[in-house]
Amino acid sequence: MQPIRAIDDKTITDAALDQMSGTPNPRLKEIMDSLVRHLHDFAREVDLKPEEWIEGIKFLTNVGQTCTPYRQEFILLSDTLGLSSLINALHDKRAIEDGTKTSLLGPFYRQDLPHRNLGEATFEKLQGGVEICIYGKVTDIGGKGIPNAKVEIWQTDELGVYDLQRMDPSLMDLRGTYTCDAEGNYNLRTVLPLGYLIPMDGPVGDMIRAQKRHGFRPAHIHFLIGAPGYRELVTALYMREDDHIGSDTVFGVTASLVTEPQTADRHSPRPDLPSIHYDFALGAAAADGTGRVGADPSKITKKASH
Secondary structure: OOOOOOOOOHHHHHHHHHHOOOOOOOOHHHHHHHHHHHHHHHHHHOOOOOOHHHHHHHHHHHHHHHHHEEOOOOHHHHHHHHHHHHHHHHHHHHHOOOOOOOOOOOHHHOOOOOOOOOOOOOOOOOOOOEEEEEEEEEOOOOOOEEOOOEEEEEEEEOOOOOHHOOOOOOOOEEEEEEOEEEEEEEEEEEOOOOEOOOOOOOHHHHEEEEEEOOEEOOEEEEEEOOOOOOOOOEEEEEEEOOOOOOOOOOOOHHHEEEEEOOOOOOOOOOOOOEEEEEEEEEEEEEOOOOOEEOOOOOOOOOOOOO
């Protein structure tokens, strides 16, 4: 018979860790040991009251109950706490070579985007807003163009709405896959996006309001870029003139990803349109061929979270 412990606020952590000490998976054991230590230290630090603990349980329960096939409230919670951005930053540190900074994948990525020719638009018909040109080069770390690199793009429209938010699975708007030319050059046409308010009708929205945060994301355009032998890049370009560029509620903005359209750009393939020039640099893939930079889109279903 094992000895009976005297459980109190000082001994409970070791008791929990001892009971989990036989976990056969070493990585799971490492993660759970650290989680328990930090969770217990948090409760002790703030002197967590029973009624506050109950409110926390209710909040997390509500987060789970708010999730649907088109809404992932737990991802939204992770994003608004800065955890998603932290995970990306930690992943960047593991890269063999430093390339373009990553940004959040977001919940609106869709696979099997329509293939479009260089210079074509991400839309079938311009519904409104300002048409812009985006062009540049996909290179390696040394600046050499990567032939035939794939560039996927998706974004909001001029009203700050993604196509998925219209709840029509057949709609594929402001999205596309482009193949760079032999020198790694790409160019396309799209619409100047608008920033938007994350969904505020759930428990995460309640948390944002309680913290007196605005809940807005600045205008941005998502990219997923890849080529054989290189780390696949998940990133986004953010519009400098957006009112919330310095206070993104999900912490996706980093200075090197901030840009803005330029008028009468004589280097643009479409000097008649406001144009954004941006070159993306890809680091080498790991020896095992892996190396996606950012969250794995293959594991993201169609969601409408933010």
